[in-house]
Amino acid sequence: xxxxxxxxxxxxxxxxxxxxxxxxxxxxxxxxxxxxxxxxxxxxxxxxxxxxxxxxxxxxxxxxxxxxxxxxxxxxxxxxxxxxxxxxxxxxxxxxxxxxxxxxxxxxxxxxxxxxxxxxxxxxxxxxxxxxxxxxxxxxxxxxxxxxxxxxxxxxxxxxxxxxxxxxxxxxxxxxxxxxxxxxxxxxxxxxxxxxxxxxxxxxxxxxxxxxxxxxxxxxxxxxxxxxxxxxxxxxxxxxxxxxxxxxxxxxxxxxxxxxxxxxxxxxxxxxxxxxxxxxxxxxxxxxxxxxxxxxxxxxxxxxxxxxxxxxxxxxxxxxxxxxxxxxxxxxxxxxxxxxxxxxxxxxx
Amino acid sequence: xxxxxxxxxxxxxxxxxxxxxxxxxxxxxxxxxxxxxxxxxxxxxxxxxxxxxxxxxxxxxxxxxxxxxxxxxxxxxxxxxxxxxxxxxxxxxxxxxxxxxxxxxxxxxxxxxxxxxxxxxxxxxxxxxxxxxxxxxxxxxxxxxxxxxxxxxxxxxxxxxxxxxxxxxxxxxxxxxxxxxxxxxxxxxxxxxxxxxxxxxxxxxxxxxxxxxxxxxxxxxxxxxxxxxxxxxxxxxxxxxxxxxxxxxxxxxxxxxxxxxxxxxxxxxxxxxxxxxxxxxxxxxxxxxxxxxxxxxxxxxxxxxxxxxxxxxxxxxxxxxxxxxxxxxxxxxxxxxxxxxxxxxxxxxxxxxxxxxxxxxxxxxxxxxxxxxxxxxxxxxxxxxxxxxxxxxxxxxxxxxxxxxxxxxxxxxxxxxxxxxxxxxxxxxxxxxxxxxxxxxxxxxxxxxxxxxxxxxxxxxxxxxxxxxxxxxxxxxxxxxxxxxxxxxxxxxxxxxxxxxxxxxxxxxxxxxxxxxxx
Numbered sequence: 001x002x003x004x005x006x007x008x009x010x011x012x013x014x015x016x017x018x019x020x021x022x023x024x025x026x027x028x029x030x031x032x033x034x035x036x037x038x039x040x041x042x043x044x045x046x047x048x049x050x051x052x053x054x055x056x057x058x059x060x061x062x063x064x065x066x067x068x069x070x071x072x073x074x075x076x077x078x079x080x081x082x083x084x085x086x087x088x089x090x091x092x093x094x095x096x097x098x099x100x101x102x103x104x105x106x107x108x109x110x111x112x113x114x115x116x117x118x119x120x121x122x123x124x125x126x127x128x129x130x131x132x133x134x135x136x137x138x139x140x141x142x143x144x145x146x147x148x149x150x151x152x153x154x155x156x157x158x159x160x161x162x163x164x165x166x167x168x169x170x171x172x173x174x175x176x177x178x179x180x181x182x183x184x185x186x187x188x189x190x191x192x193x194x195x196x197x198x199x200x201x202x203x204x205x206x207x208x209x210x211x212x213x214x215x216x217x218x219x220x221x222x223x224x225x226x227x228x229x230x231x232x233x234x235x236x237x238x239x240x241x242x243x244x245x246x247x248x249x250x251x252x253x254x255x256x257x258x259x260x261x262x263x264x265x266x267x268x269x270x271x272x273x274x275x276x277x278x279x280x281x282x283x284x285x286x287x288x289x290x291x292x293x294x295x296x297x298x299x300x301x302x303x304x305x306x307x308x309x310x311x312x313x314x315x316x317x318x319x320x321x322x323x324x325x326x327x328x329x330x331x332x333x334x335x336x337x338x339x340x341x342x343x344x345x346x347x348x349x
Numbered sequence: 350x351x352x353x354x355x356x357x358x359x360x361x362x363x364x365x366x367x368x369x370x371x372x373x374x375x376x377x378x379x380x381x382x383x384x385x386x387x388x389x390x391x392x393x394x395x396x397x398x399x400x401x402x403x404x405x406x407x408x409x410x411x412x413x414x415x416x417x418x419x420x421x422x423x424x425x426x427x428x429x430x431x432x433x434x435x436x437x438x439x440x441x442x443x444x445x446x447x448x449x450x451x452x453x454x455x456x457x458x459x460x461x462x463x464x465x466x467x468x469x470x471x472x473x474x475x476x477x478x479x480x481x482x483x484x485x486x487x488x489x490x491x492x493x494x495x496x497x498x499x500x501x502x503x504x505x506x507x508x509x510x511x512x513x514x515x516x517x518x519x520x521x522x523x524x525x526x527x528x529x530x531x532x533x534x535x536x537x538x539x540x541x542x543x544x545x546x547x548x549x550x551x552x553x554x555x556x557x558x559x560x561x562x563x564x565x566x567x568x569x570x571x572x573x574x575x576x577x578x579x580x581x582x583x584x585x586x587x588x589x590x591x592x593x594x595x596x597x598x599x600x601x602x603x604x605x606x607x608x609x610x611x612x613x614x615x616x617x618x619x620x621x622x623x624x625x626x627x628x629x630x631x632x633x634x635x636x637x638x639x640x641x642x643x644x645x646x647x648x649x650x651x652x653x654x655x656x657x658x659x660x661x662x663x664x665x666x667x668x669x670x671x672x673x674x675x676x677x678x679x680x681x682x683x684x685x686x687x688x689x690x691x692x693x694x695x696x697x698x699x700x701x702x703x704x705x706x707x708x709x710x711x712x713x714x715x716x717x718x719x720x721x722x723x724x725x726x727x728x729x730x731x732x733x734x735x736x737x738x739x740x741x742x743x744x745x746x747x748x749x750x751x752x753x754x755x756x757x758x759x760x761x762x763x764x765x766x767x768x769x770x771x772x773x774x775x776x777x778x779x780x781x782x783x784x785x786x787x788x789x790x791x792x793x794x795x796x797x798x799x800x801x802x803x804x805x806x807x808x809x810x811x812x813x814x815x816x817x818x819x820x821x822x823x824x825x826x827x828x829x830x831x832x833x834x835x836x837x838x839x840x841x842x843x844x845x846x847x848x849x850x851x852x853x854x855x856x857x858x859x860x861x862x863x864x865x866x867x868x
Contacts, residue, residue: 218724225715228706235661235693235701236715237684 003344017338018288022302025331029323038319047324050312051305057312059196063266065297065304067092067275069203070258071282072289072296073210078130078251080214080291081227083137083244085130087148088255088279090155094129095122095256097159099263100167100178100270103185111184118185119202119260126256127249129155134248138241152279160272167270178270187265199261203297206254210293213250223247255279284332290339303328360387362550363408363439363519368417370403377403378414379574385519390541390551392561392582394594395571396790398760401554404571405521409441410434421519440512444524446504448496455479455492458511475514482513486543487536501649502533509540520544521552526560527787530648531818531851538564556594556791558587559819570594595791602798602823605806609826610639613779613810614660619669621655621834629655631834632669637779637810642801643839644825645814648854652834653814654696657783660812661693662686674778687716692777692804694768696784696814698761702768705757709749712756713738713771741770746796762793769800780804780811786820798824818847832859 030040051061071088078085085091098121107114133147162168163176171179187198214220222243225233234240262274285303289295310324363385370378378400385391395401406412408419410431419426421437448457459475476492483489488506496504505525512520522541526534541551541564555561561568562582569579570593578593592598616635623629630652637643647653658664659671662683671678673689686693695701703712714723714734722733738752745766749759756764765785772780782801786794801811801824815821821828827839830853837853853859 216729217727218718218729219727221711221718221729225704225707225711229700229704232701232704232715235663235683235695237662237682237687238715239684 004347006343006345009342013342017290017335017342020338021288021331021335024334025327028330029327032323032326033319036319038317043313043317043319046313046317047306047309051309057308059194061301061305061308062200063195064308065300066200066203067258067262067278068281068285068300068304069207069297070261071255071278072285072300073206073293074251074255075282075286076289076291076293076296077210077254078247079286081223081244081247082230083134083247083251084145085148085251086145086283087130087133087151088282089152089275089277090148090279091126091129091252091255092259092275092279093155093159094125095259096263096270096274097162098122098125099181099260103181103264104179105182109184114184115187115264118264119257122256122260123253126259127252130248130252131245134244138244159270163270163272169269176272180268181264185264186268187261195266197265199265202257202261206257207293207297214293219246255282284328287332288335357387361385362387362422364420365408366418366420368404368407368414370407370412370414376574378407381576383569383576383579385550385552387550388545388548389567390545390553390565392565392568393552393554393571394556394561394568394590396556396594396792398790399571400574401571402523405441405523405554408434408521409439435515438516438518439521440515440517440519441521442505442508442512442523442525444527446508448504448507450497451495453493453495454490454507457496457507458514462515479510479514482510486513487540501528502536505529505537519550519552521554523554525553526555526557528649530854531847532855534560558590561590562587572596591791602795602802604802604824607640607806609641610808612636612638613674615672617670619659619666619671621659621664622667628834633836635829635836637812639808639810640805641826642805642811642813642824644821644828645812645831646818646821646828646850646854647816647831649816651831653783653831656831657696657781657814660686660691660781661695687775690775690778692772692775692780694772694780694782694785698764698768703756703764705755707756708753709742709756709767710734710738710752712767713741716771741767741774745770762789765789765793765797769797773800773804778809780809782811783814784816785813786817818850822847830854832856835859
């Protein structure tokens with residue numbers, strides 16, 4: 001048995017990979033559910049109901065998907081150019097820190113001015129956090145997987161320091177949290193009284209923007225060219241290092257917007273548990289989407305639905321909500337294998 | 350090894366009967382049958398894509414044929430088993446060597462023939478046997494040298510020794526001379542003669558017609574997966590074989606004498622430092638004028654790539670001056686080279702010339718996407734880009750499904766036509782052609798040569814870097830030889846001598862101030 005490269009990939013296969021990924025993750029999860037003594041169909045029913053079965057559930061899923069769309073786009077943009085940005089978590093908190101720093105009363109401005117300032121300042125912070133590792137990669141050949149990954153822990157410690165010190169909420173009863181942002185800094189809700197906020201719309205707009213950049217502009221063209229074949233891109237006259245810097249700014253900025261959006265759209269302040277790993281989950285989302293910016297939206301909603309649905313299910317069925325992790329993880333693994341088969345075929349010899 | 354050499358000359362040692370193999374709708378091999386006799390060199394001739402490699406992969410068990418059978422020494426060979434092929438006495442020397450660089454020659458030869466825990470104890474016997482084989486067949490090589498320190502010619506000898514050590518009685522050589530100097534090729538042919546005299550049978554795969562004529566007794570020609578002809582080599586001419594191979598008459602390129610014009614590029618004492626304290630280029634002087642082709646001959650790895658990088662804008666001189674069209678060139682800047690009117694045909698069309706995973710259109714605008722009409726205000730005009738690549742596809746006879754096709758799926762010849770089209774579209778004053786026909790079939794080679802000669806005719810200066818001496822002798826107005834980063838003074842067309850150039854390629858006449866680097 002061996003792998004043979006495919007000359008052409010039938011379009012069906014492009015759809016079959018995600019379908020097989022979801023199917024396999026359901027199957028494996030079903031076995032685990034059986035093992036824990038529950039009825040898989042009932043459990044899946046509860047997961048789906050909990051994720052999509054009511055207006056509340058649906059909004060909750062979309063709210064959870066919002067940061068994942070941003071971090072998913074960040075990973076998709078970087079990975080497309082072969083910049084292995086594993087630092088989504090650091091960039092997320094970089095954005096969140098800026099939102100807490102500037103949005104808690106430092107800038108007493110009206111909302112239409114303040115909110116864009118927070119988003120831009122946050123994005124800049126995230127962009128700078130990825131710029132460092134990128135320059136170290138292009139200048140000195142330092143592996144960005146290591147530097148971006150380690151930066152996650154450094155920034156998390158910085159957040160901890162800030163929350164115990166300069167940004168600590170004096171009214172917080174000693175909890176490590178920042179002050180609440182001022183009212184002018186709050187992102188409006190999409191529907192009054194619900195948790196779903198404008199950050200979701202912004203995330204969709206960013207997905208469309210990234211798609212536009214990728215397909216229509218010389219910058220997206222350069223990023224793809226560098227990702228597919230940096231040597232050939234350099235030969236053709238592209239400034240590969242400069243392209244990498246552009247990629248880093250875009251990717252870091254996108255991940256940071258997730259942090260800003262969570263602070264000013266949902267939570268209202270900076271805490272140490274603001275992100276349950278959105279930066280890392282963004283990598284999963286991007287891979288599930290095969291790095292396509294519009295696919296990122298669908299993949300983010302899928303992953304969010306699994307988590308939201310599993311939370312609801314575990315409250316009723318008594319199966320631990322960790323099943324969501326298993327499903328997302330198996331979906332990722334099957335997806336990676338599935339993508340292999342879009343480029344190769346198996347031959348029995 | 351005389352024990353395995355029994356039998357009479359003329360005995361059939363290998364018989365292929367009705368071998369067919371399809372990949373999708375492509376018939377790579379279609380009912381191929383032939384016999385190989387003891388003590389003969391059988392040449393297998395065919396263009397790229399004619400099915401030579403597929404056939405050999407089937408013979409060696411890498412592929413399973415859809416139909417047909419292989420009989421070696423009277424016994425049917427089980428399909429799909431390289432081990433069975435080895436045990437039946439079939440040895441293969443691949444075009445790209447399969448040696449472990451950091452092991453010694455002896456280790457490489459013995460590797461895989463004996464179980465891991467027993468061979469060391471028999472190391473002495475192995476050493477003796479290898480020495481005997483080397484002496485018998487003129488395959489001298491130090492058994493304790495590391496592969497990484499050997500020249501290409503020596504590595505090939507190790508590959509042959511490896512096959513002989515495994516008692517190969519049928520030896521398949523895939524394009525064995527592609528990487529050798531003329532003198533090294535002669536040495537290889539002498540070895541082959543000794544091998545067949547001792548009763549081996551050899552399949553010699555090549556597209557170099559004069560070698561086929563020199564070395565083989567019989568020649569078989571493959572075209573589009575089918576055996577289209579076979580004949581005794583005696584009495585055949587290159588023209589006969591070429592026509593059989595391509596299926597139509599091949600016009601020889603005509604180089605009309607013309608006077609060279611003003612100077613386009615001058616290198617004065619150019620040195621480029623390498624990464625290990627060794628200079629990639631050492632005090633190189635070179636001058637190229639309008640309307641001439643300057644050929645650079647040399648064995649692969651002697652600085653050709655660095656010279657090409659310099660004129661491609663990928664490397665800068667560490668010392669000396671480069672003058673291009675009157676301007677002194679400083680830092681490496683590929684885009685600036687394109688703007689100055691340098692057309693660059695890179696050595697590696699897969700990894701450097703084209704971006705395999707992108708479409709033809711995306712590849713065609715790769716050097717000019719920032720200019721109108723391809724983009725305006727950072728937005729790409731894909732319609733203009735498609736029209737441009739349509740023009741190249743039509744103008745350069747590129748066989749492809751259309752401008753949207755992925756570059757990776759094209760044949761080597763069509764890739765090269767695309768690159769030619771992209772470079773010629775800029776109407777370049779200076780053309781850098783690095784190995785422009787390597788790996789191409791005769792038809793495509795002829796096309797590339799025509800294009801280069803047409804460019805010469807309209808006044809372009811062409812620097813032709815090639816390892817194919819025939820190509821250089823046919824096209825060049827002047828030829829210089831590169832050896833360990835040094836460039837000889839060019840000789841003019843009237844003085845061309847294969848013997849002389851071959852000796853210079855091996856280092857004769859060059860200052861040896863890099864004695865630290867063992868050959």
